[in-house]
Amino acid sequence: MDDILFTEEFKTNPDKYVLPSVAINNVIFGFDDNKVKVLLLRTAYAELWTLPGGFVLKEDELITAAERLLKLFTGLDSVYLKHFGVFGAVNRAEKERELFLNDQRQDNQLNYNFFLQRFVVLGYLALVQYKQVSPLSDDVRQCEWFDLESVPELTFDHNLIIETAFRELRFQLNYLPIGFNLLPEEFPLKSLQKIYETILGKKLDRGNFNRKILSYGILEKKEKYFSGAANKAPFMYSFNKEQYFNALENGLGAF
Amino acid sequence: MDDILFTEEFKTNPDKYVLPSVAINNVIFGFDDNKVKVLLLRTAYAELWTLPGGFVLKEDELITAAERLLKLFTGLDSVYLKHFGVFGAVNRAEKERELFLNDQRQDNQLNYNFFLQRFVVLGYLALVQYKQVSPLSDDVRQCEWFDLESVPELTFDHNLIIETAFRELRFQLNYLPIGFNLLPEEFPLKSLQKIYETILGKKLDRGNFNRKILSYGILEKKEKYFSGAANKAPFMYSFNKEQYFNALENGLGAF
DNA sequence: TTAATATTGAGTCGCAATGACTCAATAAAT
DNA sequence: ATTTATTGAGTCATTGCGACTCAATATTAA
Known part of the structure:
Protein backbone atom coordinates (compact mmCIF):
# COMPACT_ATOMS: atom_id res chain seq x y z
CA MET A 1 0.00 0.00 0.00
CA GLN A 172 15.19 5.16 -28.50
CA LEU A 173 12.33 5.69 -30.89
CA ASN A 174 13.28 2.72 -33.00
CA TYR A 175 14.00 0.45 -30.07
CA LEU A 176 11.02 1.18 -27.84
CA PRO A 177 7.48 -0.17 -28.23
CA ILE A 178 6.32 3.37 -28.89
CA GLY A 179 3.26 2.75 -30.99
CA PHE A 180 2.33 -0.43 -29.28
CA ASN A 181 2.01 1.18 -25.89
CA LEU A 182 0.76 4.62 -26.80
CA LEU A 183 -2.02 3.63 -29.18
CA PRO A 184 -5.25 1.77 -28.52
CA GLU A 185 -5.72 -1.77 -29.76
CA GLU A 186 -6.81 -0.60 -33.20
CA PHE A 187 -5.79 2.60 -34.90
CA PRO A 188 -5.42 4.14 -38.35
CA LEU A 189 -1.92 4.28 -39.81
CA LYS A 190 -1.95 8.04 -39.74
CA SER A 191 -2.05 8.01 -35.94
CA LEU A 192 1.13 6.01 -35.83
CA GLN A 193 2.70 8.37 -38.32
CA LYS A 194 1.70 11.34 -36.19
CA ILE A 195 3.45 9.84 -33.19
CA TYR A 196 6.65 9.50 -35.12
CA GLU A 197 6.29 13.00 -36.54
CA THR A 198 5.64 14.50 -33.13
CA ILE A 199 8.51 12.78 -31.43
CA LEU A 200 10.93 13.45 -34.26
CA GLY A 201 9.66 16.96 -34.75
CA LYS A 202 9.40 16.70 -38.51
CA LYS A 203 6.91 15.77 -41.22
CA LEU A 204 7.09 12.36 -42.84
CA ASP A 205 5.86 11.36 -46.26
CA ARG A 206 2.80 9.14 -46.05
CA GLY A 207 3.76 6.81 -48.83
CA ASN A 208 7.28 6.30 -47.60
CA PHE A 209 6.14 5.88 -44.00
CA ASN A 210 3.54 3.29 -44.89
CA ARG A 211 5.89 1.44 -47.20
CA LYS A 212 8.43 1.17 -44.44
CA ILE A 213 6.24 0.44 -41.44
CA LEU A 214 4.31 -2.20 -43.35
CA SER A 215 7.49 -3.82 -44.60
CA TYR A 216 8.29 -4.94 -41.07
CA GLY A 217 5.29 -7.22 -41.10
CA ILE A 218 4.32 -6.19 -37.59
CA LEU A 219 0.92 -4.74 -38.44
CA GLU A 220 -2.33 -6.47 -39.22
CA LYS A 221 -4.95 -4.82 -41.33
CA LYS A 222 -8.46 -4.93 -39.91
CA GLU A 223 -11.73 -4.84 -41.79
CA LYS A 224 -13.27 -2.39 -39.42
CA TYR A 225 -13.71 1.26 -40.13
CA PHE A 226 -13.57 4.51 -38.32
CA SER A 227 -16.20 7.05 -39.18
CA GLY A 228 -17.30 10.58 -38.42
CA ALA A 229 -15.34 12.71 -40.84
CA ALA A 230 -16.22 13.92 -44.30
CA ASN A 231 -13.91 11.55 -46.09
CA LYS A 232 -13.20 7.97 -46.86
CA ALA A 233 -12.81 6.01 -43.65
CA PRO A 234 -9.27 4.86 -43.00
CA PHE A 235 -8.45 1.23 -42.44
CA MET A 236 -7.68 0.24 -38.89
CA TYR A 237 -4.55 -1.67 -37.96
CA SER A 238 -3.34 -3.52 -34.92
CA PHE A 239 0.07 -4.76 -33.86
CA ASN A 240 0.99 -8.39 -34.15
CA LYS A 241 2.47 -8.55 -30.69
CA GLU A 242 4.81 -11.45 -31.31
CA GLN A 243 6.33 -10.12 -34.50
CA TYR A 244 6.47 -6.63 -33.10
CA PHE A 245 8.69 -7.50 -30.16
CA ASN A 246 10.74 -9.69 -32.40
CA ALA A 247 11.44 -6.80 -34.71
CA LEU A 248 12.17 -4.40 -31.87
CA GLU A 249 15.11 -6.51 -30.77
CA ASN A 250 16.97 -5.42 -33.85
CA GLY A 251 15.55 -1.93 -33.97
CA LEU A 252 13.11 -0.74 -36.56
CA GLY A 253 15.63 1.20 -38.63
CA ALA A 254 15.73 4.96 -38.57
CA PHE A 255 13.08 7.34 -39.82
CA MET B 1 38.48 11.98 0.60
CA GLN B 172 25.29 3.17 -27.99
CA LEU B 173 28.32 2.37 -30.07
CA ASN B 174 27.52 5.03 -32.61
CA TYR B 175 26.59 7.65 -30.06
CA LEU B 176 29.40 7.25 -27.55
CA PRO B 177 32.95 8.58 -27.83
CA ILE B 178 34.17 5.00 -27.95
CA GLY B 179 37.37 5.37 -29.90
CA PHE B 180 38.15 8.78 -28.55
CA ASN B 181 38.27 7.61 -24.97
CA LEU B 182 39.58 4.10 -25.35
CA LEU B 183 42.50 4.82 -27.65
CA PRO B 184 45.66 6.80 -27.04
CA GLU B 185 46.19 10.16 -28.66
CA GLU B 186 47.53 8.60 -31.86
CA PHE B 187 46.65 5.20 -33.20
CA PRO B 188 46.52 3.22 -36.44
CA LEU B 189 43.13 2.84 -38.09
CA LYS B 190 43.19 -0.88 -37.54
CA SER B 191 43.04 -0.36 -33.76
CA LEU B 192 39.84 1.58 -34.13
CA GLN B 193 38.46 -1.09 -36.41
CA LYS B 194 39.34 -3.75 -33.84
CA ILE B 195 37.37 -1.92 -31.17
CA TYR B 196 34.30 -1.88 -33.34
CA GLU B 197 34.80 -5.51 -34.28
CA THR B 198 35.21 -6.57 -30.68
CA ILE B 199 32.22 -4.69 -29.39
CA LEU B 200 30.00 -5.75 -32.27
CA GLY B 201 31.33 -9.27 -32.22
CA LYS B 202 31.87 -9.49 -35.97
CA LYS B 203 34.52 -8.89 -38.59
CA LEU B 204 34.42 -5.72 -40.64
CA ASP B 205 35.86 -5.14 -44.08
CA ARG B 206 38.87 -2.85 -43.95
CA GLY B 207 38.08 -0.92 -47.08
CA ASN B 208 34.48 -0.30 -46.12
CA PHE B 209 35.38 0.58 -42.57
CA ASN B 210 38.02 3.09 -43.62
CA ARG B 211 35.81 4.57 -46.29
CA LYS B 212 33.09 5.18 -43.78
CA ILE B 213 35.05 6.31 -40.78
CA LEU B 214 37.12 8.71 -42.87
CA SER B 215 34.00 10.11 -44.53
CA TYR B 216 32.97 11.68 -41.24
CA GLY B 217 35.96 13.96 -41.36
CA ILE B 218 36.68 13.42 -37.70
CA LEU B 219 40.14 11.91 -38.11
CA GLU B 220 43.43 13.58 -38.88
CA LYS B 221 46.18 11.69 -40.59
CA LYS B 222 49.57 12.04 -38.96
CA GLU B 223 52.96 11.75 -40.60
CA LYS B 224 54.39 9.65 -37.83
CA TYR B 225 54.91 5.98 -38.04
CA PHE B 226 54.63 3.00 -35.82
CA SER B 227 57.30 0.36 -36.16
CA GLY B 228 58.31 -3.04 -34.87
CA ALA B 229 56.54 -5.48 -37.11
CA ALA B 230 57.63 -7.13 -40.33
CA ASN B 231 55.49 -5.03 -42.55
CA LYS B 232 54.82 -1.59 -43.86
CA ALA B 233 54.25 0.78 -40.96
CA PRO B 234 50.66 1.97 -40.67
CA PHE B 235 49.79 5.63 -40.65
CA MET B 236 48.77 7.06 -37.33
CA TYR B 237 45.58 9.00 -36.86
CA SER B 238 44.14 11.22 -34.18
CA PHE B 239 40.67 12.53 -33.52
CA ASN B 240 39.76 16.08 -34.34
CA LYS B 241 38.03 16.65 -31.05
CA GLU B 242 35.73 19.40 -32.17
CA GLN B 243 34.44 17.67 -35.28
CA TYR B 244 34.22 14.38 -33.44
CA PHE B 245 31.82 15.57 -30.79
CA ASN B 246 29.90 17.44 -33.41
CA ALA B 247 29.38 14.27 -35.40
CA LEU B 248 28.48 12.23 -32.33
CA GLU B 249 25.46 14.42 -31.71
CA ASN B 250 23.84 12.92 -34.76
CA GLY B 251 25.29 9.47 -34.33
CA LEU B 252 27.90 7.98 -36.58
CA GLY B 253 25.55 5.76 -38.52
CA ALA B 254 25.44 2.05 -37.96
CA PHE B 255 28.18 -0.44 -38.69
C1' DT C 1 69.28 -9.87 -52.22
C1' DT C 2 65.17 -11.99 -51.67
C1' DA C 3 61.09 -13.68 -49.62
C1' DA C 4 57.40 -13.07 -46.53
C1' DT C 5 54.21 -10.04 -44.44
C1' DA C 6 50.71 -6.65 -43.61
C1' DT C 7 49.57 -1.91 -44.89
C1' DT C 8 47.73 1.05 -48.19
C1' DG C 9 45.20 3.19 -52.24
C1' DA C 10 41.90 2.96 -55.53
C1' DG C 11 38.73 0.95 -57.37
C1' DT C 12 34.16 -2.06 -59.13
C1' DC C 13 29.60 -4.12 -58.77
C1' DG C 14 25.01 -4.99 -57.45
C1' DC C 15 21.55 -4.48 -54.07
C1' DA C 16 18.52 -2.18 -50.93
C1' DA C 17 16.78 1.71 -48.71
C1' DT C 18 15.46 6.45 -48.84
C1' DG C 19 13.32 10.83 -49.87
C1' DA C 20 10.70 13.39 -52.96
C1' DC C 21 7.45 12.85 -56.11
C1' DT C 22 2.90 11.94 -59.18
C1' DC C 23 -1.66 10.31 -60.61
C1' DA C 24 -6.00 8.52 -60.04
C1' DA C 25 -9.61 5.86 -57.60
C1' DT C 26 -12.49 5.62 -53.53
C1' DA C 27 -15.70 6.51 -49.70
C1' DA C 28 -18.08 9.60 -46.72
C1' DA C 29 -20.47 13.80 -45.24
C1' DT C 30 -22.79 18.22 -46.46
C1' DA D 1 -22.99 17.14 -56.71
C1' DT D 2 -19.19 18.87 -54.29
C1' DT D 3 -15.68 18.74 -51.07
C1' DT D 4 -12.55 16.25 -48.44
C1' DA D 5 -9.04 13.03 -47.01
C1' DT D 6 -7.83 8.20 -47.56
C1' DT D 7 -5.86 4.86 -50.33
C1' DG D 8 -3.15 2.19 -53.93
C1' DA D 9 0.35 1.93 -56.97
C1' DG D 10 3.71 3.65 -58.83
C1' DT D 11 8.43 6.35 -60.62
C1' DC D 12 13.03 8.11 -60.24
C1' DA D 13 17.48 9.51 -58.78
C1' DT D 14 20.61 9.22 -55.04
C1' DT D 15 22.99 7.22 -51.35
C1' DG D 16 25.06 3.77 -48.57
C1' DC D 17 26.46 -0.75 -47.90
C1' DG D 18 28.59 -5.26 -48.22
C1' DA D 19 31.52 -8.05 -50.73
C1' DC D 20 34.89 -7.91 -53.73
C1' DT D 21 39.62 -7.30 -56.56
C1' DC D 22 44.20 -5.73 -57.92
C1' DA D 23 48.45 -3.81 -57.34
C1' DA D 24 51.91 -0.85 -54.97
C1' DT D 25 54.52 -0.10 -50.82
C1' DA D 26 57.39 -0.46 -46.70
C1' DT D 27 59.49 -3.33 -43.38
C1' DT D 28 61.78 -7.23 -41.27
C1' DA D 29 63.82 -11.73 -41.39
C1' DA D 30 66.20 -15.33 -43.89
Missing part, protein backbone atom coordinates in the same frame (compact mmCIF):
# COMPACT_ATOMS: atom_id res chain seq x y z
CA ASP A 2 1.25 3.38 -0.97
CA ASP A 3 -0.98 5.05 1.53
CA ILE A 4 1.25 4.28 4.41
CA LEU A 5 2.80 7.54 3.26
CA PHE A 6 -0.18 9.43 4.55
CA THR A 7 -0.28 8.01 8.06
CA GLU A 8 1.12 9.65 11.16
CA GLU A 9 3.21 6.59 11.75
CA PHE A 10 5.03 7.04 8.44
CA LYS A 11 5.57 10.73 8.95
CA THR A 12 7.35 10.18 12.23
CA ASN A 13 9.23 7.10 11.16
CA PRO A 14 9.70 7.02 7.40
CA ASP A 15 13.00 5.15 7.39
CA LYS A 16 11.28 2.18 8.94
CA TYR A 17 9.17 1.64 5.83
CA VAL A 18 11.08 2.94 2.83
CA LEU A 19 14.65 3.04 1.60
CA PRO A 20 16.13 6.24 2.94
CA SER A 21 17.23 8.94 0.47
CA VAL A 22 15.83 7.05 -2.50
CA ALA A 23 12.76 8.26 -4.38
CA ILE A 24 11.03 7.40 -7.63
CA ASN A 25 9.41 9.65 -10.18
CA ASN A 26 7.41 8.39 -13.12
CA VAL A 27 7.29 10.30 -16.38
CA ILE A 28 4.08 8.96 -17.86
CA PHE A 29 3.68 9.66 -21.55
CA GLY A 30 0.44 9.42 -23.46
CA PHE A 31 -0.65 10.47 -26.93
CA ASP A 32 -3.88 12.16 -27.90
CA ASP A 33 -5.07 14.67 -30.44
CA ASN A 34 -1.72 14.39 -32.19
CA LYS A 35 0.13 15.62 -29.15
CA VAL A 36 2.43 13.98 -26.65
CA LYS A 37 0.93 14.21 -23.17
CA VAL A 38 2.50 13.86 -19.77
CA LEU A 39 0.67 13.14 -16.54
CA LEU A 40 1.24 15.63 -13.72
CA LEU A 41 0.10 15.83 -10.14
CA ARG A 42 -1.25 18.86 -8.32
CA THR A 43 0.61 19.26 -5.05
CA ALA A 44 -1.13 19.89 -1.78
CA TYR A 45 1.34 22.43 -0.57
CA ALA A 46 1.72 24.86 -3.42
CA GLU A 47 0.53 26.01 -6.80
CA LEU A 48 3.29 24.12 -8.49
CA TRP A 49 2.62 20.85 -10.26
CA THR A 50 4.84 17.87 -9.80
CA LEU A 51 5.69 14.49 -11.27
CA PRO A 52 3.87 11.52 -9.80
CA GLY A 53 6.26 9.69 -7.56
CA GLY A 54 6.94 8.07 -4.27
CA PHE A 55 9.32 5.83 -2.43
CA VAL A 56 10.64 2.30 -2.37
CA LEU A 57 9.17 0.12 0.32
CA LYS A 58 11.78 -2.02 2.03
CA GLU A 59 10.33 -5.22 0.63
CA ASP A 60 9.79 -3.87 -2.91
CA GLU A 61 11.94 -4.47 -5.92
CA LEU A 62 12.69 -1.16 -7.63
CA ILE A 63 10.55 -1.97 -10.63
CA THR A 64 7.78 -3.13 -8.34
CA ALA A 65 7.83 0.19 -6.59
CA ALA A 66 7.62 2.01 -9.92
CA GLU A 67 4.75 -0.23 -10.99
CA ARG A 68 2.92 0.31 -7.74
CA LEU A 69 3.14 4.06 -8.21
CA LEU A 70 2.07 3.86 -11.82
CA LYS A 71 -0.95 1.88 -10.76
CA LEU A 72 -1.77 4.39 -8.06
CA PHE A 73 -1.72 7.36 -10.41
CA THR A 74 -3.19 5.80 -13.56
CA GLY A 75 -5.02 2.67 -12.50
CA LEU A 76 -2.93 0.69 -14.98
CA ASP A 77 -0.56 -2.16 -14.56
CA SER A 78 1.62 -4.06 -16.99
CA VAL A 79 2.52 -1.21 -19.29
CA TYR A 80 5.93 -0.29 -20.61
CA LEU A 81 8.03 1.04 -17.76
CA LYS A 82 11.76 1.59 -17.83
CA HIS A 83 14.44 3.32 -15.82
CA PHE A 84 16.05 6.14 -17.78
CA GLY A 85 18.14 8.24 -15.41
CA VAL A 86 19.00 9.38 -11.89
CA PHE A 87 18.60 12.84 -10.46
CA GLY A 88 20.28 13.68 -7.21
CA ALA A 89 21.72 17.17 -7.48
CA VAL A 90 22.62 18.61 -4.10
CA ASN A 91 20.52 21.69 -4.70
CA ARG A 92 17.50 20.13 -6.34
CA ALA A 93 15.23 21.12 -3.45
CA GLU A 94 16.22 24.79 -3.26
CA LYS A 95 12.90 25.94 -4.66
CA GLU A 96 10.97 23.90 -2.12
CA ARG A 97 13.04 25.09 0.80
CA GLU A 98 11.71 28.59 0.21
CA LEU A 99 8.17 27.51 -0.49
CA PHE A 100 8.00 25.51 2.68
CA LEU A 101 9.33 28.37 4.76
CA ASN A 102 6.27 30.34 3.78
CA ASP A 103 3.92 27.67 5.01
CA GLN A 104 4.16 27.52 8.78
CA ARG A 105 1.17 25.27 9.40
CA GLN A 106 2.25 23.00 12.20
CA ASP A 107 0.93 19.73 10.85
CA ASN A 108 2.87 20.13 7.63
CA GLN A 109 6.25 20.54 9.24
CA LEU A 110 7.05 16.88 9.67
CA ASN A 111 6.29 16.27 6.03
CA TYR A 112 8.40 19.19 4.98
CA ASN A 113 11.43 18.01 6.87
CA PHE A 114 11.07 14.69 5.19
CA PHE A 115 10.76 16.11 1.68
CA LEU A 116 13.61 18.55 2.12
CA GLN A 117 16.09 15.77 2.71
CA ARG A 118 18.44 15.00 -0.11
CA PHE A 119 17.00 12.27 -2.31
CA VAL A 120 18.37 10.35 -5.21
CA VAL A 121 15.50 10.15 -7.62
CA LEU A 122 15.20 7.17 -9.93
CA GLY A 123 13.46 8.26 -13.12
CA TYR A 124 11.09 5.78 -14.75
CA LEU A 125 9.54 6.33 -18.15
CA ALA A 126 6.09 4.91 -18.87
CA LEU A 127 4.20 4.65 -22.15
CA VAL A 128 0.46 4.32 -21.69
CA GLN A 129 -2.74 4.40 -23.71
CA TYR A 130 -4.19 7.79 -23.03
CA LYS A 131 -7.82 6.69 -23.01
CA GLN A 132 -7.21 3.85 -20.59
CA VAL A 133 -5.86 6.03 -17.84
CA SER A 134 -8.03 7.02 -14.91
CA PRO A 135 -6.00 9.85 -13.44
CA LEU A 136 -5.88 9.67 -9.67
CA SER A 137 -8.20 12.09 -7.96
CA ASP A 138 -8.87 12.01 -4.25
CA ASP A 139 -9.15 14.52 -1.43
CA VAL A 140 -5.49 15.39 -1.45
CA ARG A 141 -4.14 14.56 -4.86
CA GLN A 142 -5.27 15.21 -8.40
CA CYS A 143 -3.65 14.12 -11.63
CA GLU A 144 -4.08 15.78 -14.99
CA TRP A 145 -2.71 15.39 -18.49
CA PHE A 146 -0.60 18.20 -19.90
CA ASP A 147 0.65 18.76 -23.41
CA LEU A 148 4.35 18.16 -23.38
CA GLU A 149 4.89 21.57 -25.01
CA SER A 150 3.04 23.41 -22.29
CA VAL A 151 4.28 21.82 -19.12
CA PRO A 152 4.36 24.54 -16.44
CA GLU A 153 7.12 25.13 -13.95
CA LEU A 154 7.30 22.08 -11.71
CA THR A 155 8.64 21.28 -8.27
CA PHE A 156 12.25 20.31 -7.68
CA ASP A 157 14.10 19.44 -10.91
CA HIS A 158 11.07 17.80 -12.46
CA ASN A 159 11.22 19.89 -15.61
CA LEU A 160 14.70 18.56 -16.20
CA ILE A 161 13.50 15.03 -15.54
CA ILE A 162 10.80 15.34 -18.18
CA GLU A 163 13.23 16.80 -20.70
CA THR A 164 15.60 13.93 -20.09
CA ALA A 165 12.83 11.38 -20.43
CA PHE A 166 11.69 12.85 -23.72
CA ARG A 167 15.23 12.93 -25.08
CA GLU A 168 15.46 9.26 -24.19
CA LEU A 169 12.15 8.64 -25.91
CA ARG A 170 13.37 10.26 -29.10
CA PHE A 171 16.71 8.57 -28.93
CA ASP B 2 37.27 8.49 0.04
CA ASP B 3 39.29 7.19 2.89
CA ILE B 4 36.85 8.35 5.47
CA LEU B 5 35.37 4.98 4.65
CA PHE B 6 38.23 3.28 6.37
CA THR B 7 38.09 5.14 9.66
CA GLU B 8 36.45 3.88 12.83
CA GLU B 9 34.32 6.98 12.88
CA PHE B 10 32.76 6.13 9.54
CA LYS B 11 32.18 2.53 10.47
CA THR B 12 30.16 3.46 13.51
CA ASN B 13 28.37 6.37 11.91
CA PRO B 14 28.18 5.96 8.16
CA ASP B 15 24.91 7.79 7.68
CA LYS B 16 26.51 10.96 8.95
CA TYR B 17 28.83 11.10 5.95
CA VAL B 18 27.15 9.41 3.02
CA LEU B 19 23.68 9.14 1.56
CA PRO B 20 22.09 6.13 3.17
CA SER B 21 21.17 3.12 1.01
CA VAL B 22 22.80 4.62 -2.08
CA ALA B 23 25.99 3.21 -3.57
CA ILE B 24 27.96 3.64 -6.75
CA ASN B 25 29.76 1.09 -8.87
CA ASN B 26 31.97 1.99 -11.79
CA VAL B 27 32.32 -0.31 -14.76
CA ILE B 28 35.64 0.86 -16.16
CA PHE B 29 36.30 -0.30 -19.70
CA GLY B 30 39.67 -0.26 -21.39
CA PHE B 31 40.99 -1.74 -24.61
CA ASP B 32 44.29 -3.50 -25.12
CA ASP B 33 45.65 -6.30 -27.23
CA ASN B 34 42.44 -6.28 -29.24
CA LYS B 35 40.38 -7.12 -26.20
CA VAL B 36 37.91 -5.22 -24.09
CA LYS B 37 39.16 -4.99 -20.52
CA VAL B 38 37.36 -4.23 -17.31
CA LEU B 39 38.94 -3.10 -14.07
CA LEU B 40 38.16 -5.21 -11.00
CA LEU B 41 39.04 -4.95 -7.34
CA ARG B 42 40.25 -7.68 -5.05
CA THR B 43 38.13 -7.71 -1.92
CA ALA B 44 39.65 -7.88 1.50
CA TYR B 45 37.06 -10.25 2.87
CA ALA B 46 36.89 -13.04 0.34
CA GLU B 47 38.33 -14.62 -2.74
CA LEU B 48 35.70 -12.97 -4.89
CA TRP B 49 36.53 -9.97 -7.01
CA THR B 50 34.27 -6.95 -7.10
CA LEU B 51 33.54 -3.81 -9.06
CA PRO B 52 35.26 -0.65 -7.87
CA GLY B 53 32.72 1.42 -6.05
CA GLY B 54 31.79 3.47 -3.05
CA PHE B 55 29.29 5.89 -1.67
CA VAL B 56 27.98 9.39 -2.17
CA LEU B 57 29.24 11.90 0.32
CA LYS B 58 26.54 14.24 1.53
CA GLU B 59 28.10 17.23 -0.16
CA ASP B 60 28.89 15.43 -3.44
CA GLU B 61 26.96 15.63 -6.66
CA LEU B 62 26.33 12.13 -7.97
CA ILE B 63 28.68 12.55 -10.90
CA THR B 64 31.29 14.02 -8.58
CA ALA B 65 31.09 10.95 -6.42
CA ALA B 66 31.54 8.73 -9.46
CA GLU B 67 34.51 10.84 -10.60
CA ARG B 68 36.07 10.73 -7.18
CA LEU B 69 35.87 6.96 -7.19
CA LEU B 70 37.21 6.71 -10.71
CA LYS B 71 40.16 8.84 -9.69
CA LEU B 72 40.76 6.70 -6.64
CA PHE B 73 40.89 3.46 -8.58
CA THR B 74 42.57 4.61 -11.80
CA GLY B 75 44.34 7.87 -11.02
CA LEU B 76 42.42 9.50 -13.87
CA ASP B 77 40.03 12.37 -13.99
CA SER B 78 38.03 13.90 -16.81
CA VAL B 79 37.30 10.78 -18.77
CA TYR B 80 33.99 9.66 -20.20
CA LEU B 81 31.69 8.69 -17.37
CA LYS B 82 27.96 8.10 -17.65
CA HIS B 83 25.14 6.62 -15.62
CA PHE B 84 23.71 3.56 -17.31
CA GLY B 85 21.44 1.75 -14.84
CA VAL B 86 20.30 1.07 -11.30
CA PHE B 87 20.58 -2.16 -9.41
CA GLY B 88 18.66 -2.59 -6.23
CA ALA B 89 17.24 -6.08 -6.14
CA VAL B 90 16.09 -7.08 -2.69
CA ASN B 91 18.22 -10.20 -2.73
CA ARG B 92 21.36 -8.85 -4.32
CA ALA B 93 23.41 -9.44 -1.16
CA GLU B 94 22.41 -13.07 -0.58
CA LYS B 95 25.82 -14.36 -1.56
CA GLU B 96 27.56 -12.00 0.83
CA ARG B 97 25.28 -12.83 3.71
CA GLU B 98 26.66 -16.36 3.69
CA LEU B 99 30.24 -15.34 3.13
CA PHE B 100 30.17 -12.95 6.02
CA LEU B 101 28.69 -15.54 8.34
CA ASN B 102 31.83 -17.59 7.84
CA ASP B 103 34.10 -14.77 8.90
CA GLN B 104 33.58 -14.12 12.59
CA ARG B 105 36.52 -11.76 13.14
CA GLN B 106 35.24 -9.19 15.53
CA ASP B 107 36.66 -6.10 13.87
CA ASN B 108 34.96 -6.94 10.60
CA GLN B 109 31.47 -7.16 12.01
CA LEU B 110 30.62 -3.47 11.89
CA ASN B 111 31.63 -3.32 8.26
CA TYR B 112 29.62 -6.38 7.45
CA ASN B 113 26.45 -5.01 8.95
CA PHE B 114 26.93 -1.92 6.87
CA PHE B 115 27.51 -3.78 3.61
CA LEU B 116 24.61 -6.15 4.14
CA GLN B 117 22.10 -3.36 4.18
CA ARG B 118 19.97 -2.96 1.12
CA PHE B 119 21.59 -0.54 -1.30
CA VAL B 120 20.44 0.99 -4.52
CA VAL B 121 23.50 0.89 -6.73
CA LEU B 122 23.97 3.54 -9.37
CA GLY B 123 25.95 2.06 -12.25
CA TYR B 124 28.43 4.34 -14.01
CA LEU B 125 30.21 3.37 -17.19
CA ALA B 126 33.71 4.73 -17.83
CA LEU B 127 35.82 4.58 -20.97
CA VAL B 128 39.53 5.01 -20.30
CA GLN B 129 42.85 4.71 -22.07
CA TYR B 130 44.25 1.45 -20.85
CA LYS B 131 47.85 2.58 -20.71
CA GLN B 132 47.08 5.69 -18.72
CA VAL B 133 45.54 3.85 -15.82
CA SER B 134 47.50 3.27 -12.64
CA PRO B 135 45.37 0.63 -10.96
CA LEU B 136 44.98 1.29 -7.26
CA SER B 137 47.16 -0.88 -5.10
CA ASP B 138 47.54 -0.33 -1.38
CA ASP B 139 47.62 -2.48 1.75
CA VAL B 140 43.96 -3.35 1.58
CA ARG B 141 42.86 -2.96 -1.98
CA GLN B 142 44.25 -4.06 -5.33
CA CYS B 143 42.89 -3.40 -8.76
CA GLU B 144 43.58 -5.47 -11.85
CA TRP B 145 42.45 -5.54 -15.46
CA PHE B 146 40.45 -8.52 -16.65
CA ASP B 147 39.47 -9.54 -20.14
CA LEU B 148 35.77 -8.97 -20.46
CA GLU B 149 35.34 -12.55 -21.66
CA SER B 150 37.01 -14.02 -18.61
CA VAL B 151 35.52 -12.06 -15.76
CA PRO B 152 35.24 -14.41 -12.78
CA GLU B 153 32.30 -14.70 -10.43
CA LEU B 154 31.95 -11.39 -8.64
CA THR B 155 30.37 -10.17 -5.42
CA PHE B 156 26.72 -9.15 -5.23
CA ASP B 157 25.11 -8.72 -8.66
CA HIS B 158 28.25 -7.29 -10.19
CA ASN B 159 28.34 -9.77 -13.05
CA LEU B 160 24.90 -8.55 -14.05
CA ILE B 161 26.06 -4.95 -13.77
CA ILE B 162 28.96 -5.57 -16.14
CA GLU B 163 26.71 -7.35 -18.62
CA THR B 164 24.30 -4.46 -18.56
CA ALA B 165 27.10 -1.95 -19.03
CA PHE B 166 28.48 -3.82 -22.02
CA ARG B 167 25.07 -4.11 -23.60
CA GLU B 168 24.74 -0.36 -23.20
CA LEU B 169 28.17 0.08 -24.75
CA ARG B 170 27.18 -1.95 -27.79
CA PHE B 171 23.83 -0.30 -28.10
